[in-house]
Structure formats: C-alpha cells, structure tokens
Amino acid sequence: xxxxxxxxxxxxxxxxxxxxxxxxxxxxxxxxxxxxxxxxxxxxxxxxxxxxxxxxxxxxxxxxxxxxxxxxxxxxxxxxxxxxxxxxxxxxxxxxxxxxxxxxxxxxxxxxxxxxxxxxxxxxxxxxxxxxxxxxxxxxxxxxxxxxxxxxxxxxxxxxxxxxxxxxxxxxxxxxxxxxxxxxxxxxxxxxxxx
Ligand code: SAH
Ligand code: MG
Numbered sequence: 141x142x143x144x145x146x147x148x149x150x151x152x153x154x155x156x157x158x159x160x161x162x163x164x165x166x167x168x169x170x171x172x173x174x175x176x177x178x179x180x181x182x183x184x185x186x187x188x189x190x191x192x193x194x195x196x197x198x199x200x201x202x203x204x205x206x207x208x209x210x211x212x213x214x215x216x217x218x219x220x221x222x223x224x225x226x227x228x229x230x231x232x233x234x235x236x237x238x239x240x241x242x243x244x245x246x247x248x249x250x251x252x253x254x255x256x257x258x259x260x261x262x263x264x265x266x267x268x269x270x271x272x273x274x275x276x277x278x279x280x281x282x283x284x285x286x287x288x289x290x291x292x293x294x295x296x297x298x299x300x301x302x303x304x305x306x307x308x309x310x311x312x313x314x315x316x317x318x319x320x321x322x323x324x325x326x327x328x329x330x331x332x333x334x335x
Contacts, residue, residue: 160190160325161324169194181243181245183206186212206236255298270334271332274330310328
C-alpha cells in the first residue's frame with residue numbers, strides 16, 4: 141500500500157476526520173472497478189481520501205467532489221497535489237445544497253451531513269446518468285440506528301431518525317433498486333432502474 145495513503149489514514153484518525161472505513165472503501169473501489177464507473181460526483185470530500193482512492197482505481201476516472209469546510213478543503217487540495225491528481229479531481233468549496241452542476245455522472249457518492257441525505261439525493265439525481273448508481277455511506281451510523289432511542293442524546297437521536305427516514309426513502313423509491321450492505325459503516329447502493 142502506498143505510504144501516502146497510509147499517511148492520510150493516520151492523519152484522519154488522529155484528527156477525528158470520518159473518512160470511509162476500511163471495508164467500506166474496499167467495497168466502493170471494487171464496485172467502481174467491476175462496473176467500469178468513470179465519472180464520479182462525491183458529496184463530502186473531507187481531506188480527499190476517498191476521492192483520491194476512487195481516482196486511483198483507473199486512469200480514466202474523474203471525480204468532482206464538494207466540501208463546505210475551508211480547512212478540510214485546503215487539506216484535500218494539498219493531498220490531491222501529492223498524488224498529482226489535480227487534473228482528475230475537482231474540489232468545490234461550498235455547501236453542496238448551494239451547488240448547481242450541469243455534468244452527468246455514472247456514480248454519486250453521498251458521504252456528508254447525515255441529516256441532509258434525502259436533500260442531496262433529490263438535488264443531484266438529475267445529474268445521474270441513465271442506469272447510474274447512488275451510493276450512500278454511514279447508513280448504520282456505528283450501529284446506532286439499531287439502538288434504543290431512549291439511550292441516545294437528543295442530537296444523536298435526531299440524526300438516527302433522519303438516517304432511518306433516508307433508508308425508508310430509498311426502499312420506497314420505485315425508480316431505484318436499493319441494497320444496503322453490511323460493510324464498513326453501512327453502505328447503500330441504489331441503482332437506477334431502466335424504466
Ligand atoms: N468522503 C470522505 C469523508 C467525508 S466526511 C472520505 O471518505 O474520505 C464528511 C464531510 O462532509 C465533512 O468534511 C463535512 O465538512 C462535509 N459536509 C457535510 N455536510 C456538507 C454539505 N452540506 N456540503 C458540503 N460538505 C459537507
Ligand atoms: Mg462516511
């Protein structure tokens with residue numbers, strides 16, 4: 141494994157930056173490879189870890205990724221430079237809900253504020269190619285979605301409710317076939333049906 145990748149993992153751990161979990165990222169990279177995904181939109185860059193790893197799957201892959209936190213955005217830019225991927229990864233510093241995109245993507249990867257997942261989904265599905273896929277991270281929220289609500293703080297309870305609403309939203313969405321995989325922190329794969 142490239143030591144620069146490991147450095148990012150250590151940095152994320154030390155600074156409590158919630159990059160994708162080990163099994164989750166391997167699942168995602170495998171999916172990208174198997175389905176020949178080339179154009180990716182990511183909501184939630186953090187320090188650029190997942191964007192870089194997705195890009196490294198194949199030299200034809202390009203990533204557009206959105207981050208609202210300035211410090212993380214700057215770290216992402218630096219990391220992307222270290223891998224010389226400036227030409228293939230575009231980072232947008234803005235709240236994703238304020239971003240308007242014209243381009244079409246094979247995959248949209250949602251990995252940002254959990255309370256806004258439905259909004260991200262509804263906003264960006266117009267940028268998803270026919271038979272594209274929307275992948276959502278953290279659907280298990282460290283197992284908290286299965287816990288007794290009464291044991292949770294108000295804040296966490298709110299997020300758990302939002303995530304459960306999102307899972308219901310995915311399951312009831314007739315235009316997509318959704319499977320939630322028990323890898324990493326719970327990864328949802330929603331494939332748009334060809335109808
Ligand atoms: N995908 C990254 C981890 C992202 S962590 C990886 O696996 O390497 C989630 C990030 O989403 C945080 O850095 C947070 O600042 C950002 N974020 C949360 N809500 C957002 C929003 N509405 N718009 C843009 N970025 C957002
Ligand atoms: Mg995540």
